[in-house]
Amino acid sequence: MRPTLTHIALHVADLDACIAFYERFCGMAVIHQRAGKGSRIVWMSEPGKEHSFILVMMPGGVDRNLPATDYSHFGFAVDSRVAVDAIAAEAARWGCLIWPPRDEPYPVGYYCGLRDPNGNYVEFSYGQPLGPGAEQMPIP
Incomplete structure (x- = not known):
């Protein structure tokens, strides 16, 4: 099993x-x-x-108090770079954006990061071999 x-x-x-x-x-x-x-x-x-x-x-x-250089996170895939940008813009207004949108080589893709109210980091990405459209992408 x-x-x-x-x-x-x-x-x-x-x-x-x-x-x-x-x-x-x-x-x-x-x-x-x-x-x-x-x-x-x-x-x-x-x-x-x-x-x-x-x-x-x-x-x-308790608040996790993670440093900005800690990349422990929950990952959510979105369907476009525009969606990543929109989430980042709203998070900036709410004061919870920790990683502005950035582009990394495959398989990381385009992403941003937010801090939830308990201090957990949450990533929103597009272009990873996970989530929307992933069936067409090989995992390296």
Whole structure:
């Protein structure tokens, strides 16, 4: 039997701020929430992926305080360079842009990075061999 990655679970300092961030920038929606162990547990997913991959968040975390040179991140693919630029522009207005749009050789592509309310970094990329259009790209 081969394992399948189904979720990532995080404790966050401000659950409602993180929910708002992932709704606004990542297009995710709350698909389940419940009380659990003295807190609130929230499941979020991209539309259509509710049964394949979710982000679980619950209170009790601390700000991660990552330096700008730390490239630990969650990666989201978008369908164009224009989409990367639009996300970066909105993130700049919100004060959460950490990596302005940049172009890197394949397989990295064109991307920008945001800081979520808990200090996690979130990348939005176009041109990687993952996500929209990836079926036509070889993985090096």
